[in-house]
Amino acid sequence: xxxxxxxxxxxxxxxxxxxxxxxxxxxxxxxxxxxxxxxxxxxxxxxxxxxxxxxxxxxxxxxxxxxxxxxxxxxxxxxxxxxxxxxxxxxxxxxxxxx
Numbered sequence: 156x157x158x159x160x161x162x163x164x165x166x167x168x169x170x171x172x173x174x175x176x177x178x179x180x181x182x183x184x185x186x187x188x189x190x191x192x193x194x195x196x197x198x199x200x201x202x203x204x205x206x207x208x209x210x211x212x213x214x215x216x217x218x219x220x221x222x223x224x225x226x227x228x229x230x231x232x233x234x235x236x237x238x239x240x241x242x243x244x245x246x247x248x249x250x251x252x253x254x
Contacts, residue, residue: 173203186215189226193219200226 173195176188187207191200197217204212208230215227 173199175203175207177207185230187212187228187230189228191224191226193222193224195224197224197226200224204228 172192174190176190178186178188180186187204189200189203189207191197191203200217204214204226208228210230212228212230215229216225217227218225
């Protein structure tokens with residue numbers, strides 16, 4: 156295999172990579188920053204979000220840059236079940252998420 160073929164294969168592999176960084180908030184909520192390759196579709200990021208938070212999530216922001224896409228989500232699912240829709244409204248206000 157020549158060097159060019161190895162480079163192309165390696166570049167394609169990196170372009171499709173998805174990483175997840177977990178951030179725990181002081182109030183117990185969990186946020187995730189999901190970074191996907193710039194050449195991949197948003198569906199790759201959304202699929203990863205559904206994997207890390209299968210019970211649902213709130214999108215805090217989406218950002219497409221030159222070398223990657225970022226999706227930041229909030230996973231308040233455990234607290235939502237005990238506090239109902241008022242908890243959802245509180246979270247949306249806290250994070251200033253437009254509905």
